[in-house]
Amino acid sequence: xxxxxxxxxxxxxxxxxxxxxxxxxxxxxxxxxxxxxxxxxxxxxxxxxxxxxxxxxxxxxxxxxxxxxxxxxxxxxxxxxxxxxxxxxxxxxxxxxxxxxxxxxxxxxxxxxxxxxxxxxxxxxxxxxxxxxxxxxxxxxxxxxxxxxxxxxxxxxxxxxxxxxxxxxxxxxxxxxxxxxxxxxxxxxxxxxxxxxxxxxxxxxxxxxxxxxxxxxxxxxxxxxxxxxxxxxxxxxxxxxxxxxxxxxxxxxxxxxxxxxxx
Amino acid sequence: xxxxxxxxxxxxxxxxxxxxxxxxxxxxxxxxxxxxxxxxxxxxxxxxxxxxxxxxxxxxxxxxxxxxxxxxxxxxxxxxxxxxxxxxxxxxxxxxxxxxxxxxxxxxxxxxxxxxxxxxxxxxxxxxxxxxxxxxxxxxxxxxxxxxxxxxxxxxxxxxxxxxxxxxxxxxxxxxxxxxxxxxxxxxxxxxxxxxxxxxxxxxxxxxxxxxxxxxxxxxxxxxxxxxxxxxxxxxxxxxxxxxxxxxxxxxxxxxxxxxxxxxxxxxxxxxxxxxxxxxxxxxxxxxxxxxxxxxxxxxxxxxxxxxxxxxxxxxxxxxxxxxxxxxxxxxxxxxxxxxxxxxxxxxxxxxxxxxxxxxxxxxxxxxxxxxxxxxxxxxxxxxxxxxxxxxxxxxxxxxxxxxxxxxxxxxxxxxxxxxxxxxxxxxxxxxxxxxxxxxxxxxxxxxxxxxxxxxxxxxxxxxxxxxxxxxxxxxxxxx
Numbered sequence: 171x172x173x174x175x176x177x178x179x180x181x182x183x184x185x186x187x188x189x190x191x192x193x194x195x196x197x198x199x200x201x202x203x204x205x206x207x208x209x210x211x212x213x214x215x216x217x218x219x220x221x222x223x224x225x226x227x228x229x230x231x232x233x234x235x236x237x238x239x240x241x242x243x244x245x246x247x248x249x250x251x252x253x254x255x256x257x258x259x260x261x262x263x264x265x266x267x268x269x270x271x272x273x274x275x276x277x278x279x280x281x282x283x284x285x286x287x288x289x290x291x292x293x294x295x296x297x298x299x300x301x302x303x304x305x306x307x308x309x310x311x312x313x314x315x316x317x318x319x320x321x322x323x324x325x326x327x328x329x330x331x332x333x334x335x336x337x338x339x340x341x342x343x344x345x346x347x348x349x350x351x352x353x354x355x356x357x358x359x360x361x362x363x364x365x366x367x368x369x370x371x372x373x374x375x376x377x378x379x380x381x382x383x384x385x386x387x388x389x390x391x392x393x394x395x396x397x398x399x400x401x402x403x404x405x406x407x408x409x410x411x412x413x414x415x416x417x418x419x420x421x422x423x424x425x426x427x428x429x430x431x432x433x
Numbered sequence: 434x435x436x437x438x439x440x441x442x443x444x445x446x447x448x449x450x451x452x453x454x455x456x457x458x459x460x461x462x463x464x465x466x467x468x469x470x471x472x473x474x475x476x477x478x479x480x481x482x483x484x485x486x487x488x489x490x491x492x493x494x495x496x497x498x499x500x501x502x503x504x505x506x507x508x509x510x511x512x513x514x515x516x517x518x519x520x521x522x523x524x525x526x527x528x529x530x531x532x533x534x535x536x537x538x539x540x541x542x543x544x545x546x547x548x549x550x551x552x553x554x555x556x557x558x559x560x561x562x563x564x565x566x567x568x569x570x571x572x573x574x575x576x577x578x579x580x581x582x583x584x585x586x587x588x589x590x591x592x593x594x595x596x597x598x599x600x601x602x603x604x605x606x607x608x609x610x611x612x613x614x615x616x617x618x619x620x621x622x623x624x625x626x627x628x629x630x631x632x633x634x635x636x637x638x639x640x641x642x643x644x645x646x647x648x649x650x651x652x653x654x655x656x657x658x659x660x661x662x663x664x665x666x667x668x669x670x671x672x673x674x675x676x677x678x679x680x681x682x683x684x685x686x687x688x689x690x691x692x693x694x695x696x697x698x699x700x701x702x703x704x705x706x707x708x709x710x711x712x713x714x715x716x717x718x719x720x721x722x723x724x725x726x727x728x729x730x731x732x733x734x735x736x737x738x739x740x741x742x743x744x745x746x747x748x749x750x751x752x753x754x755x756x757x758x759x760x761x762x763x764x765x766x767x768x769x770x771x772x773x774x775x776x777x778x779x780x781x782x783x784x785x786x787x788x789x790x791x792x793x794x795x796x797x798x799x800x801x802x803x804x805x806x807x808x809x810x811x812x813x814x815x816x817x818x819x820x821x822x823x824x825x826x827x828x829x830x831x832x833x834x835x836x837x838x839x840x841x842x843x844x845x846x847x848x849x850x851x852x853x854x855x856x857x858x859x860x861x862x863x864x865x866x867x868x869x870x871x872x873x874x875x876x877x878x879x880x881x882x883x884x885x886x887x888x889x890x891x892x893x894x895x896x897x898x899x900x901x902x903x904x905x906x907x908x909x910x911x912x913x
Contacts, residue, residue: 334789334790336767371791371813372770372784372791372813372814372827372840372863372864373681373682373863373864373907374681374682374725374726374739374769374770374784374813374814375767375769375770375784375786375791375813377702377723377769378723378739378741378746378767378768378769378786379767379786381702381722381767382741382745382767385741385744385745404697404701404723405702405723409658409679409697
């Protein structure tokens with residue numbers, strides 16, 4: 171213990187100057203850095219100020235332009251309105267020279283930015299406005315009508331299940347009804363209902379559970395009038411998961427009756 | 434109840450040890466120079482505590498799985514066999530032979546192998562070279578000595594092997610065997626298996642060894658889930674089916690000639706039949722619906738399986754060729770994974786979700802007298818022990834929101850419904866399958882990070898991994 175104390179006393183004084191030196195060095199570095207930074211800042215300030223603008227003898231022209239409505243479907247027209255003052259020469263890009271103020275109907279094929287330039291003795295003034303042109307929706311009966319398969323893919327909703335359950339829960343009834351109405355409107359479509367499970371359970375039991383899920387969906391469809399001959403069922407258990415993570419959101423994705431279009 | 438009675442004393446012992454530790458801590462706070470004595474006391478208490486901890490594990494033999502029966506295992510010394518010719522192939526075959534023999538005996542659960550570090554420098558390869566006094570007294574202190582030699586000549590391998598009772602110097606020979614085969618690694622391995630089985634049969638209460646048994650399993654390593662097989666020690670893994678679909682639940686027939694499994698076909702999940710002799714899938718009727726988890730009756734004349742051809746998944750029975758197909762359970766929930774009582778063939782255990790989470794049930798083989806065996810949680814994958822007394826199963830005892838719920842392997846005494854847990858805290862464990870000796874269980878586990886096949890003694894000890902490539906699951910041990 172005595173030896174330790176002696177060493178303790180002895181080492182401390184020799185350590186102190188070292189620490190002090192270090193601090194001083196650090197301080198010096200910081201001061202130097204600050205100086206450099208201030209010099210840099212001063213240099214910017216010494217740049218010559220821009221020359222003051224000459225006093226205007228004639229007032230500058232004014233200009234404004236607007237379009238109403240500012241969004242149209244392709245083929246429809248919109249009205250362009252503009253006002254200028256103090257300008258001798260007014261033009262709009264794409265239209266050409268125009269009156270000092272006025273309006274004009276436009277019907278561009280695509281979205282257009284109208285750029286007005288008003289030149290006068292007092293200078294030049296510019297103004298812009300933009301007209302957005304949207305494409306009209308494709309008519310349903312157009313030549314490129316989507317196939318049954320695409321319609322099926324877009325319209326038919328999968329049915330999701332509770333953990334370890336195969337009955338169709340209340341919040342899935344809306345999906346079920348929309349599926350029924352689509353499938354009864356398209357009686358030519360045959361399809362498969364795949365039963366899937368999340369990966370927590372055992373392989374064999376999950377295959378039986380998936381089978382039961384697919385069956386419940388089929389039963390719900392047939393009792394709503396969909397012909398059983400159009401429906402195939404298959405269980406995938408936990409063999410073909412949609413999602414591979416270990417959390418409830420993912421497990422829910424995997425507990426479903428999945429509709430597959432049959433070619 | 435008897436099992437619980439057993440556990441209780443060890444808990445009391447633990448409590449006593451905790452008290453002793455607490456005393457040690459109190460001493461520590463009061464004593465002026467406490468460190469060395471408290472440390473010594475603490476260390477002593479800790480070691481004693483460990484010793485007591487070890488008791489329950491070993492004493493699981495109380496359930497009489499056959500692993501470690503006879504209380505004191507025979508101390509067996511197995512010095513490496515020696516080469517008796519100078520053939521260059523000797524070295525490789527000797528290593529295969531010695532490693533295989535050692536592993537077989539080490540995994541058998543019936544002998545205690547004497548560590549090689551206790552062996553004398555001169556080990557025998559012929560009976561004349563055995564010095565009894567060196568082996569039957571410490572340090573080896575062996576009761577039995579297995580030794581011999583291996584020779585390669587003209588493309589043939591010959592092994593001479595002996596088992597000596599070194600305490601009985603007057604007539605020591607228990608076994609004297611000579612084996613000959615083509616000089617290949619496989620042959621060396623098979624010879625080692627055969628000799629190991631002879632030793633285990635003699636020293637393990639007359640129960641045949643399993644060194645030549647096979648394990649069938651599912652592997653995805655070729656891109657699809659196919660049926661594979663391997664030797665019981667994980668060597669010789671090979672692919673049996675190449676269907677390019679999903680094949681599951683392999684179950685080998687009792688005579689080892691046919692393998693039933695379920696596979697996703699164009700018409701849905703069907704039971705398919707693979708002939709081991711013909712090395713191809715052979716005809717078997719398609720039942721329609723989802724057909725899963727076939728199980729052979731112990732006489733090989735019937736198959737139980739799960740079929741949803743009548744709507745819900747139920748347990749069905751058919752004869753071995755798929756005829757006389759009829760349901761055993763009726764209409765109350767998904768029923769899967771039947772398992773026959775392998776001794777009597779009179780009961781079938783199965784899994785049912787009729788009350789919610791899956792539970793294990795049993796029934797007579799004609800479908801009568803259904804009984805629920807598990808009381809709670811998520812219980813699946815029953816498999817009946819060869820002596821008909823036990824079921825192994827995969828069980829998540831505590832299941833539900835907020836429960837971490839690991840799936841572990843359990844052993845249940847069917848008559849009393851008493852159970853013990855065999856695996857602990859090691860990922861998801863499922864699909865236990867008994868070895869024909871009733872001492873070993875193979876199962877799938879994700880404890881290494883992905884699903885692989887593992888093996889253990891039926892008391893949960895000697896746990897080791899058999900597969901390492903791809904994902905491997907649903908092991909099924911051959912019947913002999």
